[in-house]
Amino acid sequence: MNHPGAGPRPPSYTANFQQQQQQQQPPVGRTSPLTQGPARTPPSQMVGGPPPINTGAPVAGYPPPMHMQPGAQPPPGVAGPPGYTGYPPPASAPQPTNTMQPYGRPAAEVEGNSRSKAQLIVGIDFGTTFSGVAFAFATNNEAKEDIITEWPGAGSYTKQKIPTVLYYDQYQKVVGWGPDIADALAPTGYPKPGVQKVEWFKLQLMLSGNTYIDPINLPPLPPGKSEIDVAADYLFKLRQAMRTALQKTLGEVFNREERNIRYYLTVPAIWNDAGKAATRAAAIQAGFLRDENDNRLTLVSEPEAASLFCAKTGLLNLKVHDAILIVDCGGGTVDLIAYEVEDENPFTVAECTAGSGDSCGSTALNRNFSNILRTKIRKMKLPDGSKTAGRVYAKCIMDFENRIKADFRNNGQKWAVDVGIEAEFPEAGIEEGYMTFTNEEILQCFEPVVNRILELVRNQIIAIQAQNRTLQNILVVGGFGASEYLFQQIKLHVPPQFQSKVVRPMDSVAAIVKGAVTAGITERVITHRVARRHYLMATLQPFKEGYHPEAYRVPSLDGKDRCKFTRQIFVQKGQKVKIGEPVKVSFFRQVAPGATLMYEDILYACDEDVCPEYTKDPRIKEVVTLTSDLSRKNLEKDFERMDTPQGTFYRVYFDIYLTLDGSEFSAELVCQGEVMGRCRSRFR
Structure with a gap:
C-alpha cells in the first residue's frame, strides 16, 4: 500500500x-x-x-x-x-x-457463471521427478484420454512419463532435458565439464511460506536463474515435444485448434497461493498462454485429477454421502484430500475435510539413501575429490532411483550395485566390483518417510469419522504410490475395517495426468472446497x-x-x-x-x-x-x-x-455495476 x-x-x-x-x-x-x-x-x-x-x-x-x-x-x-x-x-x-x-x-456464497470447454484439451502432470502429458480431442463427455509416449531422445522406447530434469551449460543454455540428454553427457555417463544438472526445481516454486520443504536439501539452481525461469525452461521443452506429438497425431486439426487449446496443469493440493501463482507464471513464460489475461489454463489439484480418473473408469462404487480418501504419493509431496459424494449421476463430490500433506514424497527416500551412501563412501578413506568416490556415488544413486526404490519389499533381500571398480573396500561393503546394501539399510530410507505418510492417513480417517461419513475407499495414486512396500504398509496400518478398502488403480502412475484431461472433458466434479486459510x-x-x-x-x-x-x-x-x-x-x-x-x-x-x-x-x-x-x-x-x-469529501461504495x-482464487472490485479491477496471479 x-x-x-x-x-x-x-x-x-x-x-x-x-x-x-x-x-x-x-x-x-x-x-x-x-x-x-x-x-x-x-x-x-x-x-x-x-x-x-x-x-x-x-x-x-x-x-x-x-x-x-x-x-x-x-x-x-x-x-x-x-x-x-x-x-x-x-x-x-x-x-x-x-x-x-x-x-x-462465514461469508455466504453467491451465484457464479459456469466455464466453457474447448474441444482440444491437454493435461499436464508437471512433477518433481517425472512429468507427463495427455490429451483428448473432445466432442462429448465420453472422449478418451491419450498419453503422449514418444519423446525426443527416447529412441524407439515409449514412456508415459519422463524425468523432470534439465542440463545447463556454463552460459545457462539448456543442452539437455527429460530423456533428451545425449548432448549433455560425456561418454562416462556424467555431465560434460561445465554442464550442470538441475532437478527437483518444482519444489522451489513454493518455498515462500511453505513449512514442508527445507531449501537446504534442494539442489542449487543455475547462476542468474530463478525458480520460475528454470520451471519455464522445462515447460518450454515439454511444450515443444507436445506440439510435435500432437501435430503427428492430429495433423491439420492441431494446427487449426492450437490457439484454442485448454490446458489443465496439476499442482499439489498442499500448495499455497504463491506456489500456484509461480506455476502459472512459469507456464506463461513457457508459451502455453499468450499473456496473463489468457484464461485457457486451469490449475487442478493432483488428488482431484486422480479422483476424476478413477470415477470415470468405474473403480469407485460410491453412494451419496459416502467418502473417499485420495492419497497422492508423488516425487516431492504427498497430498491427502477426502471427498464426500453429493450426487451419483452426474458424479459430483465436495471436500469433507481440509486437505493435508507434507514433503514426504519419493525424493525424501533419495535424500535418506544419499546420507547412508556418503557414510559408506567415507569408510573407503579416499582423498577429497576422488573420482572413484564420485563414480561410486553416481552409480549407486542411479541404481537406487531406477531399481531399488521401486522393488523394495522389506523381505530381507540384499541389494548389490555394480560400481565399476576393481579395488576391494570390504569396510564400505564393496567386494568384486559391487557395493552391497542390506535390507536394514534400505529400510532406514523408507521408515521415516512411510511413517509420516501413515500419520497423515490416520489423521484424515479421524477427520472423516468426525464428520459421520462412511469411508468407502482409500485410493493410493501417484508415482510413489506404485511402491508395493508403501501400499502394503498403508493397508497394514489403517484400522482393520478399512484394510480391504485400500485400493490402487492399475494405471496409478498415469492416473493424475489422465485425470487432468478428464477435468476438461466432464462437468466439474468437485463442487465445494474446504478453505485451508483465512482470506x-x-x-x-x-x-x-x-x-x-x-x-x-x-x-x-x-x-x-x-x-x-x-x-x-x-x-x-x-x-x-x-x-x-x-x-x-x-x-x-x-x-x-x-x-x-x-x-x-x-x-x-x-x-x-x-x-x-x-x-x-x-x-x-x-x-x-x-x-x-x-x-x-x-x-x-x-x-x-x-x-x-x-471539510468536504465523497463516499465511494x-x-x-x-x-x-x-485450485486458484480470483478477486474483482465492482463499483456501480462495473468491474474496476481484478486480479488472479499478481501475487506479492
Whole structure:
C-alpha cells in the first residue's frame, strides 16, 4: 500500500457495511451519518488535499436519490431512498444470491457463471521427478484420454512419463532435458565439464511460506536463474515435444485448434497461493498462454485429477454421502484430500475435510539413501575429490532411483550395485566390483518417510469419522504410490475395517495426468472446497480507548480517530466454499475532492486456526494486490457528497468478489455495476 508522498496512489484501507455501530444524527445536507475515516497525515499537511479515506464506521443510508442509478440496489441490510424498488445487478458484475454475513460469521456464497470447454484439451502432470502429458480431442463427455509416449531422445522406447530434469551449460543454455540428454553427457555417463544438472526445481516454486520443504536439501539452481525461469525452461521443452506429438497425431486439426487449446496443469493440493501463482507464471513464460489475461489454463489439484480418473473408469462404487480418501504419493509431496459424494449421476463430490500433506514424497527416500551412501563412501578413506568416490556415488544413486526404490519389499533381500571398480573396500561393503546394501539399510530410507505418510492417513480417517461419513475407499495414486512396500504398509496400518478398502488403480502412475484431461472433458466434479486459510482485507474501525493499540490510532476527516490495520475476513479457515460462486463483501472509502481515484488493495491470508486481529501481525501474509482504476468516474456526479465542519469529501461504495476457481482464487472490485479491477496471479 502506498503512503502519502510515496507515489500517486493514496492509502486504500477499507471498511465494510456489515459492522454496524451506534448511529448518530446526520448533519444537514447528508442522507447518512458521517462516518469516521483515517488520514495518515492531517489534511492540512498534505499537498493537494487529503487522500481518499477508508472508513470503518456504520452506514445507515445510501447515496441520495439524485446520485443513485435508477433502481440501483443499496447495500444489504441498508434502506434505500424513498420510492426505491431495486432491480437485478448488471450483467457485467457477478450475480449474488446471498450476501456476506455480519462480521465473525462465514461469508455466504453467491451465484457464479459456469466455464466453457474447448474441444482440444491437454493435461499436464508437471512433477518433481517425472512429468507427463495427455490429451483428448473432445466432442462429448465420453472422449478418451491419450498419453503422449514418444519423446525426443527416447529412441524407439515409449514412456508415459519422463524425468523432470534439465542440463545447463556454463552460459545457462539448456543442452539437455527429460530423456533428451545425449548432448549433455560425456561418454562416462556424467555431465560434460561445465554442464550442470538441475532437478527437483518444482519444489522451489513454493518455498515462500511453505513449512514442508527445507531449501537446504534442494539442489542449487543455475547462476542468474530463478525458480520460475528454470520451471519455464522445462515447460518450454515439454511444450515443444507436445506440439510435435500432437501435430503427428492430429495433423491439420492441431494446427487449426492450437490457439484454442485448454490446458489443465496439476499442482499439489498442499500448495499455497504463491506456489500456484509461480506455476502459472512459469507456464506463461513457457508459451502455453499468450499473456496473463489468457484464461485457457486451469490449475487442478493432483488428488482431484486422480479422483476424476478413477470415477470415470468405474473403480469407485460410491453412494451419496459416502467418502473417499485420495492419497497422492508423488516425487516431492504427498497430498491427502477426502471427498464426500453429493450426487451419483452426474458424479459430483465436495471436500469433507481440509486437505493435508507434507514433503514426504519419493525424493525424501533419495535424500535418506544419499546420507547412508556418503557414510559408506567415507569408510573407503579416499582423498577429497576422488573420482572413484564420485563414480561410486553416481552409480549407486542411479541404481537406487531406477531399481531399488521401486522393488523394495522389506523381505530381507540384499541389494548389490555394480560400481565399476576393481579395488576391494570390504569396510564400505564393496567386494568384486559391487557395493552391497542390506535390507536394514534400505529400510532406514523408507521408515521415516512411510511413517509420516501413515500419520497423515490416520489423521484424515479421524477427520472423516468426525464428520459421520462412511469411508468407502482409500485410493493410493501417484508415482510413489506404485511402491508395493508403501501400499502394503498403508493397508497394514489403517484400522482393520478399512484394510480391504485400500485400493490402487492399475494405471496409478498415469492416473493424475489422465485425470487432468478428464477435468476438461466432464462437468466439474468437485463442487465445494474446504478453505485451508483465512482470506481477509485491512479495514479502519472506530478507535476504542483501552482496547486498540495506541500506535494504530489515526485521525480522520471528521476529527474522530480510527484504528488502522483492523481486518475483515472474507472466508474463514475450514469454511466450505462453493467453486465458481463468488463471496461478496461491500465496502466504502471516503475520498477528498481532486484525489486520484486509483488504488491498490491488498488481500491477505492467514494459516492459523484463529486469525490475529490486526493485519500487521507477522502471521498474516500479503497474498495478492487488487489494482483498481475509478478515474473514469465523476466524483461530484457519481458519488455521495459529505459536507462537514472539517471539510468536504465523497463516499465511494464498492464490492469485492472473491471466487474460487478450481485450485486458484480470483478477486474483482465492482463499483456501480462495473468491474474496476481484478486480479488472479499478481501475487506479492
